[in-house]
Amino acid sequence: MNQFLPVSKEEMVERGWYWYDFLVITGDAYVDHPTFGPAIISRVLEAEGYRVAVLAQPDWHSADAFAAMGRPRLGVLLSAGNIDSMVAHYTAAKRRRHDDAYSPGNQAGRRPDRATIVYSNRVREAFRDIPLIIGGLEASLRRYAHYDYWEDKVRRSILVDSQADLLTYGMGERATREIARRLAKKEPISSITDVKGTCFLARSADACAYPKVEVASFEEVARDKRAYALANQVEYEEHDPIRGRAIVQRHGDAYVIANPPAMPLNTAELDAVAELPYVREPHPMYDAMGGVPAIEEVRFSVAHNRGCFGACNFCSLAFHQGRMITSRSHESVIREVEMLTKHPGFKGYIHDVGGPTANFRHPSCAKQLEHGLCKKRACLAPTPCPNLDADHSDYLKLLRELRAIPGIKKIFIRSGIRFDYMLEDKNGEFFAELVKHHVSGQLKVAPEHCVNGVLDYMGKPHIQVYEKFKQKYDRLNQKYGKEQYVVPYLMSSHPGCTLQDAVKLAEWLNKTGRQPEQVQDFYPTPGTLSTCMYYTGIDPRTMEPVYVPTDPHDKAMQRALMQWKRPDKRPLVLEALRKAGREDLIGYGKECLLRPVHGAPAGGPPEGRKSAGKGRAGEKSRGGKPKLKQAGLRVEHNESHAKRKAGWAKPKSKKNAKPGKGR
Known part of the structure; x- marks a missing residue:
């Protein structure tokens, strides 16, 4: 022992x-x-x-x-x-x-x-x-x-x-x-x-x-x-x-x-480190204090790789683990999972087979092994490099082997799927098996925003890539009779994100029928390129100026816009819409974010902007009766209705009633 x-x-x-x-x-x-x-x-x-x-x-x-x-x-x-x-x-x-x-x-x-x-x-x-x-x-x-x-x-x-x-x-x-x-x-x-x-x-x-x-x-x-x-x-x-x-x-x-960075461990060395004689539990001196919560996320999870060539500018991984991928052998991962099946608390579920990015199993391209990663070129964003090797066959083979281990009921992937990388794999087997076998009701991915200019500052793919992924994910779920949802991680107040951009994100969420329960505000951690932008107001990649939301009130408005249905956010959302010149989003149309207060007319479109939304005077409601004119009509905010509509998707079972926690 x-x-x-x-x-x-x-x-x-x-x-x-x-x-x-x-x-x-x-x-x-x-x-x-x-x-x-x-x-x-x-x-x-x-x-x-x-x-x-x-x-x-x-x-x-x-x-x-x-x-x-x-x-x-x-x-x-x-x-x-x-x-x-x-x-x-x-x-x-x-x-x-x-x-x-x-x-x-x-x-x-x-x-x-x-x-x-x-x-x-x-x-x-x-x-x-x-x-x-x-x-x-x-x-x-x-x-x-x-x-x-x-x-x-x-x-x-x-x-x-x-x-x-x-x-x-x-x-x-x-x-x-x-x-x-x-x-x-x-x-x-x-x-x-x-x-x-x-x-x-x-x-x-x-x-x-x-x-x-x-x-x-x-x-x-x-x-x-x-x-x-x-x-x-x-x-x-x-x-x-x-x-x-x-x-x-x-x-x-x-x-x-x-000094220059050390070379990453090779597969044999990574196997050896992963299989050292860890107890794999908190020290018993903490039992009387309630244990250590951090173990719960990893006790029945397996890290199969290290490094990330995703190159998100706000992430510290590239500056710490580096962008070169190394991975463990199938045999080593299988031994670990077999060991976990003997744990007295194991119930048949491996919570994750992942790492910094779950679906990276090998270097981004053959050139990297000889020359290192390119200085001025990211592998995936804003568009994938032509040399990118997006083959998922090795990862797929590993997952199939793990599913066959006696005592395994389900293998989940929770530590982050890079959806743009997955779409570059022209063989659709991995995507299909991900949907069939490895999603626990909700798949968490990170589009981060919907405005392409903001995504460029983040080092993320454009929103059209996420929408293509989402469409394919929905089709596969329908094909295999699965009721599974996507939970998109989103970020407010990243450098380059203006108040107008934040309004566009709220519009996009409204259009797609989504409102996050939790929002990640940009956090300037030491060393990252995004933190450099935040402090300097300069994009270090181009040395061009970049807008940075630093005022706490402005950041609060951006954050509130992503949760516009919450009654406590209404004052901030109203102020943000007015400040952004988007009073057209205050009204009764389905495109509108807020309803007018008692005695106030719906916000008309600003000069030069096409009218947004339906539901104007004279239009018919679903019941066929004419709608009342907006002017002077009091519309009460139904809080319970807002709460029902605030989720990522309409739950049909208790296990899908709440989305998972944010980052």
């Missing part, structure tokens, strides 16, 4: 340990599962023969908790957890969150803001000059000078602010193994400056061991937004393990040097 790694001095003594090699600190609860980064790194080190202890969510108000297990022999590895600590704590509106799925009992506040920096300070208090390596998503996305949404300013590289010795970025298995090997050979941490996938501080740019490019300094990007945009684009373009160069950025008298 697999054991958790020790989390206290008492547990080390039970193992007969009176010393250990590495302390792994995490801002999440200790969940020993291969979807938790600190668990992966801990098990990778253990597999290399090192003694590893885990310190999860320590009390950061003093150094006592950090010193409690004693000084590790070789070093400390530190992560804020699976997500950035500021994202974990605050909404896009900068309001404090009330829960945290990565903490026991869903309790918020069990880690500090800017956890990597705070934990690093406590490690230095506890162990002074011990080798300190920071990693995880928070460190990875903040490795350069970066715009910080919560302080609304450019901050220094987190390597500078934490005063760590090294920073590992991306998926850190290769870098961690190499660092540990050299520390075990008594090599000073100050000399470990040539490991790919790491950053270090130096007194000279000449300390870099690789071909390099220097971007504008912290001081320059902090005062000049154009310099920031130029630097951000270079940082993004060079994040390629084949053609990428090292990046140098001066911070005062020191230089942050980011």
